[in-house]
Amino acid sequence: MSNSVAGSSALAIDLVGLKKSFGTLCAVDNMNLQIKPGEVVAFLGPNGAGKTTTIDMILGLLPPDEGNVSIFGYSPSQAVARGYLTAVMQSGGLLKELSVVETVRLISTLFAQSLSVEEVLHRAGIDTIANQRVGKCSGGQQQRLRFALALLPRPDLMILDEPTTGMDVEARRDFWKAIHQDSQEGRTIMFATHYLEEADAYADRIVLINKGRVIADASASEIKAMSSGRVVSADVVNPKIADIEKLPGVTSVEYRGNHIVINSTDSDTTARYLLNIANAKNLEITSHNLEDAFIALTTKDS
């Protein structure tokens, strides 16, 4: 349905062979990434992995050395000019001598089509501080103001660059609540973060990058399994160890006193076998958390 957005090539983001170097430092190295309309994607990576450089190229703030960026079939600057694409930056970007409502009104005049000022203030949860000077707003309020500005053209794609950095736990939760409520419309969202729990909680898909390349691209649970798999344990009598070892994804099997412990990268199949074929009881699947996976994947690569 979303193909009507911009004709035939309607990937929300299409990065092909993207490269960017600063002097001898290669920040983005042949990056390929396709994001479909409606996806909520977390963009993860250690500091210096190339997240910000990639985002700058997606927004058209930085020209790539090689490769191509396409946003709903448009170039970044065309997509920005038509309001398909907006962004919430990590910091800055606001004038402290303007009030909240003046800032929103000013930016709204720059879009050919815009939601009303009142509506975005309400959606971002800052209608009660509309007349407050930006300089007197807290970090969390300023971030919601940036979000309000990004909402104005009702964009099809919103990019958030580490949007909750420096916010306290409550402000972060409120911020994500506002984003989440709004994304029900079907908006594509890509956010960079270094809070792994945010990626885990809010993204359908996680793109993990390191040294300017995509090193993992999957759902949060798949990424967790990817690093060292999951541990499946159960009580079972006389299991066929040889059969279990042949199951897809199984990396190790330990059997002692009617209790089996299996390391597997495909815990679903392992569990299904244990329950259906081996009549196992008290089955438990424990996963490594995203942080373990993140560290394992990014250090393995280097």
Next chain:
Amino acid sequence: MTQIDSTKDNFYTQKRSMPPLGGYNLTFLKIEILRLLRNRRNIIFTIITPVVFYFMFGGGKSIHQKMGNGNASSYVMISLAVYGAMIATTATGASVAVERAAGWSRQLRITPLRPGAYIAIKISSALIMGVFPVVAVFVTGALNGAQMTFAAWIISGFVAIGGALVFVPFGLFAGYLMPSESVMQILGPVLAILAFVGGLFVPMAFLNSTFRNIAKFTPAYGIGEIARSPMMGHGFDIASVANVIIWMAIFAFGAAMLFRRDTGRV
């Protein structure tokens, strides 16, 4: 700007186009002016200083000294109106320094606003900001001895405001060079020196000939000469016009160079 009705418009079939005039619009201009007027230091610099200088430089005491179509008071008045307009237009251009320091320039780059429309907003704001000191100095002058023909009041007022636009790219240039809020603290004394050597504080006739020859090549000289010419009643020479055009070109080139370099993260 048309308003999206989120209760009726379908999200995906919502009409999308680019803003007319690259995003230039009067609401933007109005908020830009409000911003500049909220800067109190700016207002003191721009409006109070030239009015105080009118009395300091004897504007109120030169009533009986006839000059062309007016008197010496009106000579001082026009010179200081040009000085005030120069500060106003420079400060408007230099406001880009604060915008860059705050990351506002970057925020604007992810909106449909085109660079040309942004520059047009700065020039329009400078024109409007230039009106305040010129009116303030002219009212002060009118109440304190300045006399000249009606046509001279009108023409010199417009020339002061329009001519001071030369200093918009000067302010932009400085703003791109020094991205900080203190840029006007540096530019204030620079403008005072330019006003002095350009003959806005002391009439050129009082200076020695070497100094006078140097003065003709400084950026405030041409505007002052042209702005005073309806009052003096002797017209202006081509050198004054060349002075304005050449300085405009130099400042605009410098600002354009730095504007193009300004693609990094600030």
